[in-house]
Amino acid sequence: SNNWGGMKMSLDKKTIDRAARQMLERTRADGVKTVWDRLEAQQPQCGFGLLGICCRNCLQGPCRINPFGEPSRGVCGADADTIVARNLLRSVAGGTSAHVDHAYEVVEALDKIAKGQIDYQIQDEHKLKAIATKLGLETDQKDITTLAGEVAEKAFESFTNHTSETMGWLAAWAPQERIDTWGKLGVLPRNADREIREAMHQTTMGVDADPINLLLATVKQGLVDGFAGLKLATDIQDIIFGTPQPVKAETNLGVLKADHVNVVVHGHVPLLSEKIVEWCRRLEEEAKAAGAAGINVAGICCTGNEVLMRQGVPPATNFLGQELALATGAVDLMVVDAQCIMPSLINVAQCYHGEIVTTMPISKIPGAHHVPFTLEEADQQAREIVRRAINSFKKRDMNRVQIPEEKVPIVAGFSVEAIIGALAKINAEDPLKPLVESIKNGAILGAVGTVGCNNVKFTQDLVHVELVKQLIANDVLVVATGCSAHALGKAGLLHPDATKNVAGPGLRQVLTAVGEAAGLGEPLPPVLHMGSCVDNSRIGDLLIALADYLGVAVKDLPVAASAPEPQHEKALSIGTWAVAMGILTHVGLPPHVLGSATVSGALTGQPVESLLGGKFYVEADPVKAAEGLINHLKSKRKALGL
Numbered sequence: 001s002n003n004w005g006g007m008k009m010s011l012d013k014k015t016i017d018r019a020a021r022q023m024l025e026r027t028r029a030d031g032v033k034t035v036w037d038r039l040e041a042q043q044p045q046c047g048f049g050l051l052g053i054c055c056r057n058c059l060q061g062p063c064r065i066n067p068f069g070e071p072s073r074g075v076c077g078a079d080a081d082t083i084v085a086r087n088l089l090r091s092v093a094g095g096t097s098a099h100v101d102h103a104y105e106v107v108e109a110l111d112k113i114a115k116g117q118i119d120y121q122i123q124d125e126h127k128l129k130a131i132a133t134k135l136g137l138e139t140d141q142k143d144i145t146t147l148a149g150e151v152a153e154k155a156f157e158s159f160t161n162h163t164s165e166t167m168g169w170l171a172a173w174a175p176q177e178r179i180d181t182w183g184k185l186g187v188l189p190r191n192a193d194r195e196i197r198e199a200m201h202q203t204t205m206g207v208d209a210d211p212i213n214l215l216l217a218t219v220k221q222g223l224v225d226g227f228a229g230l231k232l233a234t235d236i237q238d239i240i241f242g243t244p245q246p247v248k249a250e251t252n253l254g255v256l257k258a259d260h261v262n263v264v265v266h267g268h269v270p271l272l273s274e275k276i277v278e279w280c281r282r283l284e285e286e287a288k289a290a291g292a293a294g295i296n297v298a299g300i301c302c303t304g305n306e307v308l309m310r311q312g313v314p315p316a317t318n319f320l321g322q323e324l325a326l327a328t329g330a331v332d333l334m335v336v337d338a339q340c341i342m343p344s345l346i347n348v349a350q351c352y353h354g355e356i357v358t359t360m361p362i363s364k365i366p367g368a369h370h371v372p373f374t375l376e377e378a379d380q381q382a383r384e385i386v387r388r389a390i391n392s393f394k395k396r397d398m399n400r401v402q403i404p405e406e407k408v409p410i411v412a413g414f415s416v417e418a419i420i421g422a423l424a425k426i427n428a429e430d431p432l433k434p435l436v437e438s439i440k441n442g443a444i445l446g447a448v449g450t451v452g453c454n455n456v457k458f459t460q461d462l463v464h465v466e467l468v469k470q471l472i473a474n475d476v477l478v479v480a481t482g483c484s485a486h487a488l489g490k491a492g493l494l495h496p497d498a499t500k501n502v503a504g505p506g507l508r509q510v511l512t513a514v515g516e517a518a519g520l521g522e523p524l525p526p527v528l529h530m531g532s533c534v535d536n537s538r539i540g541d542l543l544i545a546l547a548d549y550l551g552v553a554v555k556d557l558p559v560a561a562s563a564p565e566p567q568h569e570k571a572l573s574i575g576t577w578a579v580a581m582g583i584l585t586h587v588g589l590p591p592h593v594l595g596s597a598t599v600s601g602a603l604t605g606q607p608v609e610s611l612l613g614g615k616f617y618v619e620a621d622p623v624k625a626a627e628g629l630i631n632h633l634k635s636k637r638k639a640l641g642l
């Protein structure tokens, strides 16, 4: 499954997605380069980089360590362990900064809503109150906007407080057992900005040379990511846009419509995509006047997941398919915010059709049209962008439109609240009991969260799909987010039919019973789509609730995490958070750490496991990975006496 080696790849090596293959045939015939071509052009990739043993942190460098001899140190004297650990910390801090910046934007929006400065509303007052209560705020007798302002203020403190106290969002939600563990290791973060700044300082020339100290700082970044990035973003987004409930949709490139204006939202932060969805609905008549049957919105990557979860917007494809969506010639406009956006989109759009619109001051692409999106003028800007899409539709050459037929029905929207709501239909008094009983009696062996990206070094979606098929066939409940959820959706695994046809007998029986009790008339899908990458916090919340219910620590639960095809620095920061929570975390390929036996050994072995309860587990083969994860679940069950 691993495409390292740079051989000319056949289409079935590139992707298992038939719609993607059809578009790749098209781009190949037209001589249009895609991410797969660029991977080939990069071969052989630098061995020093792959091992993580190159450093360019100062102008005496760049320095490279020879893994087989000399030089064994950089100009300043840093050895492979130091360089690898420093590079890893910088990568994890990079991923963390992306999630924290995202979270900051939505907190800023909540603050401005409270001050009456912007035209966004609070959709979930119940969640606002629940979060305020957890933060220790008085909620009685307070109007909603006052409370929203106080919650925003508390959130701001998690980014930049002026004390050395533990970051508030972590202190409020992390289990005491974890807080004690992290406290003993000295990795409790104070506030996000300070820790990210400190990581940059710690890794500059001539500061930290101790690989273990650098690894501990990496764990701290994981905690910042988990609590001030993922959890904070999800909590505030639910307050503003509503907490997801199960929703039906379709996925894959077949969701694009030849006779409609097609607008694709791509990126991560729903502040923009929610407004685009709203304005696509409001400008329907203008689109009809331009000769279209209407406006069709579709999503890519995590902002696609955000509007799927709350608005039922169909996901067109995942990370590796972003160029291929444009190759249909049917995308009139792709509007992006930040993260996971390939600069090459411009070239593909120029060859086929469609305008690329960037919206954030930190995320511009030469050749794209830039509409500076602000919270204050969100409506005007969203309207302008949708009107540009209608204009673009008028210029579309219908003869060059080629939309693959593939589209697959999916069910998404499984927030923790939605899952507990479904379980409450079986036992209203004690909703977690049916799930816990099913785990105890072995009908469900355990649970695995599959998350994260595509990586072009793998056959697109293959590791996600084959791994999850094995897991559910062995009665493992799977929850998914990010581009993993897209991959599983395209493969039909986010649908009740997969419960009937792929899930093992125990899992099938439980999901059927819950589906019936919830009045759905069909089972729940064997893979519960819990949202975007920041929504990995929902998985964390569910695990904390389960552990609390059972009176054990999260690290003792029969659960695991997996990023089968990781690509982004964010996948590393999420994985670090999961390990810090005490969870075995599978990755389909390792980060660039193999140049240090100390670092790679610590991450995947006893040192990290004994300190945190979790560790990384690297396996590129999905069948072997499933076996490893199932064995892990069994050993956790045994330790619990199940």
Ligand code: SF4
Residues within 6 Å of the ligand: 055, 056, 057, 058, 059, 060, 061, 062, 063, 074, 075, 076, 077, 078, 083, 204, 205, 206
């Ligand atoms: Fe070389 Fe040290 Fe400078 Fe890195 S910090 S580039 S190893 S001299």
Ligand code: MSK
Residues within 6 Å of the ligand: 301, 302, 319, 339, 340, 451, 452, 453, 454, 482, 483, 484, 532, 533, 567, 568, 570, 571
């Ligand atoms: S979008 S971070 S490729 S999951 Fe969240 Fe997908 Fe990974 Fe980007």
